[in-house]
Amino acid sequence: MNINSLRLKEKLLKRAARVSVIGQGYIGLPLALLLANSGFKVTGYDVNSELVKELSRGETRLENETGVRDLLMKNLGVNYFPTSDPRELMESDVVIIAVPTPKRDGFIDLSMLLHALKLSLSSVKRGGLVVVESTLPPKSFENLVLSEIAKFGMRIGGDIFASYCPERAMPGKLIEELVRSYRVIGAVDEDSAELSKALYESFVEGEIEVTDPLTAEIVKLVENSYRDVNIAFANEVARVCEVLGADVRRVRELANKHPRVSMLMPGIGVGGSCLTKDPLFLYWIAKDMGYPPELISLARRINQSMPYHYAELIDEFVRSKKSGKGVVSILGLTYKGDVPDTRESPAGNLVRELIRRGHLVKVYDPIVSEHFGAQYFREFEEAVKGADVVVIASDHSEFKKLDLRKLRALAGEDPVLLFDGKLLLDADEAEASGFIYASVGNIASLINIVSRKLSKVGEIISNIPE
Numbered sequence: 111m112n113i114n115s116l117r118l119k120e121k122l123l124k125r126a127a128r129v130s131v132i133g134q135g136y137i138g139l140p141l142a143l144l145l146a147n148s149g150f151k152v153t154g155y156d157v158n159s160e161l162v163k164e165l166s167r168g169e170t171r172l173e174n175e176t177g178v179r180d181l182l183m184k185n186l187g188v189n190y191f192p193t194s195d196p197r198e199l200m201e202s203d204v205v206i207i208a209v210p211t212p213k214r215d216g217f218i219d220l221s222m223l224l225h226a227l228k229l230s231l232s233s234v235k236r237g238g239l240v241v242v243e244s245t246l247p248p249k250s251f252e253n254l255v256l257s258e259i260a261k262f263g264m265r266i267g268g269d270i271f272a273s274y275c276p277e278r279a280m281p282g283k284l285i286e287e288l289v290r291s292y293r294v295i296g297a298v299d300e301d302s303a304e305l306s307k308a309l310y311e312s313f314v315e316g317e318i319e320v321t322d323p324l325t326a327e328i329v330k331l332v333e334n335s336y337r338d339v340n341i342a343f344a345n346e347v348a349r350v351c352e353v354l355g356a357d358v359r360r361v362r363e364l365a366n367k368h369p370r371v372s373m374l375m376p377g378i379g380v381g382g383s384c385l386t387k388d389p390l391f392l393y394w395i396a397k398d399m400g401y402p403p404e405l406i407s408l409a410r411r412i413n414q415s416m417p418y419h420y421a422e423l424i425d426e427f428v429r430s431k432k433s434g435k436g437v438v439s440i441l442g443l444t445y446k447g448d449v450p451d452t453r454e455s456p457a458g459n460l461v462r463e464l465i466r467r468g469h470l471v472k473v474y475d476p477i478v479s480e481h482f483g484a485q486y487f488r489e490f491e492e493a494v495k496g497a498d499v500v501v502i503a504s505d506h507s508e509f510k511k512l513d514l515r516k517l518r519a520l521a522g523e524d525p526v527l528l529f530d531g532k533l534l535l536d537a538d539e540a541e542a543s544g545f546i547y548a549s550v551g552n553i554a555s556l557i558n559i560v561s562r563k564l565s566k567v568g569e570i571i572s573n574i575p576e
């Protein structure tokens with residue numbers, strides 16, 4: 111190790127290094143708090159001054175994430191200092207970048223990352239460490255991070271150390287996963303690897319693997335592509351069961367008894383900010399480099415088609431019941447249960463498509479007040495009143511305990527369809543309560559009602575708005 115890295119390593123081991131985290135969102139805030147809790151003085155920077163004011167008052171938008179509030183209360187003003195003033199980052203020993211790298215209209219928006227990178231390089235001390243946690247498309251550590259370092263006239267391994275350490279924490283379990291999950295560090299040289307390892311070892315209990323930045327970039331995207339492809343397989347089986355008149359729940363249960371089969375849960379769609387973009391990052395870059403990974407692309411399209419397919423099914427049901435618009439109540443708007451996050455939620459596409467088809471859409475969610483352009487109701491009873499169709503679109507715990515008789519009494523005139531988009535409810539109980547019950551992967555009850563053949567995935571995809 112050279113003299114600069116030895117000095118920084120010692121500071122890291124003694125918790126004497128000054129650490130800054132750029133981006134105080136889903137990943138940056140928990141990360142900053144865990145580092146502060148392990149003894150570092152941590153500056154948590156965000157461009158959003160409103161967010162910083164909230165944090166400075168001890169308030170967090172991650173209230174549902176176990177441990178975040180407690181860590182904030184314990185470390186605020188002691189080891190954790192939120193700020194929106196970039197000058198407070200000056201002379202940091204370590205800067206970690208945790209800003210979004212979103213997809214926008216078919217391209218990867220790295221502008222926030224670039225801005226954060228420039229800020230890091232102008233604030234970090236000579237001989238300091240810059241770590242990128244934001245998800246990167248392959249090759250961007252080399253093409254963007256290293257080239258920016260060169261533009262700043264800095265020399266890797268002397269003036270600065272750098273690594274890519276992609277975040278991998280699941281919303282709903284952020285603190286637990288940041289602490290327990292294994293980490294992959296993609297470092298440019300041995301010193302950067304050692305320093306990054308020493309930094310993460312301060313709070314990570316899982317294994318820490320060191321590799322090169324390109325491998326780390328691919329690993330992060332492969333993990334989420336793997337999950338997306340596997341969910342797409344479950345969704346494809348659900349569609350197969352629908353046309354064959356079978357029940358995917360039973361098919362899955364029995365298939366999963368096989369020692370080498372582990373089918374995921376089909377559902378009304380795949381949402382969240384990670385699975386909806388990471389597979390596309392891998393697809394776009396690999397395609398540019400000469401190989402288009404079609405399986406990954408097709409899986410994305412299958413998952414994206416799900417809410418449109420069910421909007422079509424619901425529309426068919428309503429049209430068989432009455433002429434004109436129907437009342438459709440959507441229960442649950444978040445991309446998954448018990449997490450107050452509606453980013454890329456399939457419920458959003460379902461709502462918008464039903465509105466486009468001319469229906470009156472009413473929505474209710476116990477933990478968010480998003481509406482996606484529909485009528486929002488704070489009270490569950492109001493949201494389901496007079497419904498021709500009730501849809502379960504998120505797997506909130508509250509919905510598992512729904513009083514189906516009460517729900518039926520509140521909904522509209524017979525027939526009322528209860529559509530279970532997350533396979534939460536018991537079919538027999540729903541039918542005994544007076545509903546026509548159908549779910550993802552089981553639409554046998556609608557066979558005589560829905561006469562027309564439903565669109566194929568390909569047809570739906572070509573009609574999905576950009």
Ligand code: SAJ
Binds near residue numbers: 337
């Ligand atoms: N879903 C299904 N069926 C399933 C599992 C999930 O339809 O069997 C749906 C969910 O309802 C949701 C979507 O998929 O709409 C994504 O949910 P998720 O729980 O699978 O994943 P995320 O997006 O919350 O977090 C993922 C995780 N990645 C993997 O499991 C490989 C998490 O570990 C990552 O840290 C996170 O992405 C990230 O930040 O990249």
